[in-house]
Amino acid sequence: MKNNPRSTPIEKLTYPIQEFLHKEASGGILLILFTIVALVWANSPFAESYHNLWHTNVSINIGQIELEHSLHHWINDGLMVIFFFVVGLEIKRELLAGELSSIKKASLPIAAALGGMIFPALIYTIFNLGKESASGWGIPMATDIAFVVGVLALLGKRVPLALKIFILALAIVDDIGAVLVIAIFYTSQISFTSLMIAAGLIILLIIMNKLGVRNLLIYSIVGIVLWLAFLKSGVHATVAGVLLAFTIPTSSRINTKYFTDKINSLVKDFDKAGEHGDNVLTNEERLSIVDQIEINCEKILTPLQRFEHGLHPWVSFFIMPVFALANAGVTIGAGITSALTNPVSLGIILGLFLGKQIGVFSFSYFAVKLKLADAPEGVSWKKIYAASILAGIGFTMSLFIANLAFASPELLDIAKVGILSGSLISGIVGFLILKFALNKK
DSSP: OOOOTTOOHHHHHHHHHHHHHHSTTHHHHHHHHHHHHHHHHHTSTTHHHHHHHHTOEEEEEETTEEEEEEHHHHIIIIIHHHHHHHHHHHHHHHHHHSTTSSHHHHHHHHHHHHHHHHHHHHHHHHHHTTSGGGGGGGGGGOOOHHHHHHHHHHTGGGSOHHHHHHHHHHHHHHHHHHHHHHHHHSOOSOOHHHHHHHHHHHHHHHHHHHHTOOOHHHHHHHHHHHHHHHHHHSSOTHHHHHHHHTTSOOSOSSOHHHHHHHHHHHHHHHHHGGGGOSOTTTOHHHHHHHHHHHHHHHHHSOHHHHHHHHHHHHIIIIIHHHHHHHHSOOOOSTTHHHHHTSHHHHHHHHIIIIIHHHHHHHHHHHHHHTTSSOOOTTOOHHHHHHHHHHTTOOTHHHHHHHHHHOOOHHHHHHHHHHHHHHHHHHHHHHHHHHHHHHHHO
């Protein structure tokens, strides 16, 4: 590490932490750690405290509105709305300027994601058709991009960029499918009054966008009211996060030419102001110029980028780990064998491990062979096959859907065993096959 000569002792001490936060695998590593903590805690002598913690009731009173839910419910229906909001921002960005911005770019990940959703759902349904557990068919459909990126990072720079882009785009399409499944199939009794209020708020957000409103606080306030409307509507509250994301403006207040000219002018003024003292703290003119530079930097960024950059660290390093801590704790006792052989866990394990690889690889292969899509440049079919297996790491979204699918704690625990087992198998096997493919080149 090349230290800045003027680095302070605290900067030197916190450098490793800052490096950790900037590594793309960090979110996945933290998820794994919190999952392990949840499992150890739930199977320790302090297991009762684990379950009691998440069943603690927390109430919020806003005027005439009173909300009282368990801590577990606030995490899944509150904090996870922010997760889905960031997912929605990523989807919108990819649709407008990323790997899903054109039919040619989007064809392969769309085909791969469709196969990766259809086959796992079919496999699960085969094991659970006609049973109470049949409603869990959506559980093995999802891919946890944080875990997948974490696995890829273990292999370093040898992983082709085109393969990373393919997996990322696949996961984005996968997220779109998961959101639609949650909104359509995992919705309780509908309150049309609340839905009408939500519809009115979405129209208001669209009008705000068209009128050029760029203040993040205003969108946040309306977004909170939208969340409350969805919370009372019967449609899962996390859908509000995605819908809010799609109303966030994607244009900046100033254009790039104005920004470049303005910044160049301010930098020259900053240099001239040095005649009155080099220290920004004591040089008011320089301080004023720095403030103007900061304001213009904010104006050139779109509201979508500002929201995404501001919230992404919170989602990666707080919301998702807390979600894992609250949801991954399943008691593994003498009944682990029966849990693993239960139709629910078998459907999930085989859905994630076999369904994902069969669906993603076969749909990708035929899309390319039928000339409906182009194969990633410089990426062999062995590597795509390895990526197809890695797509079987479900975890976060799978746990989330399991909570919606099963009211029975017993079925939910069995589903968690299946999710953890299927994700672990997919991660280990996918890693080994990709490592072998990279070594062979």
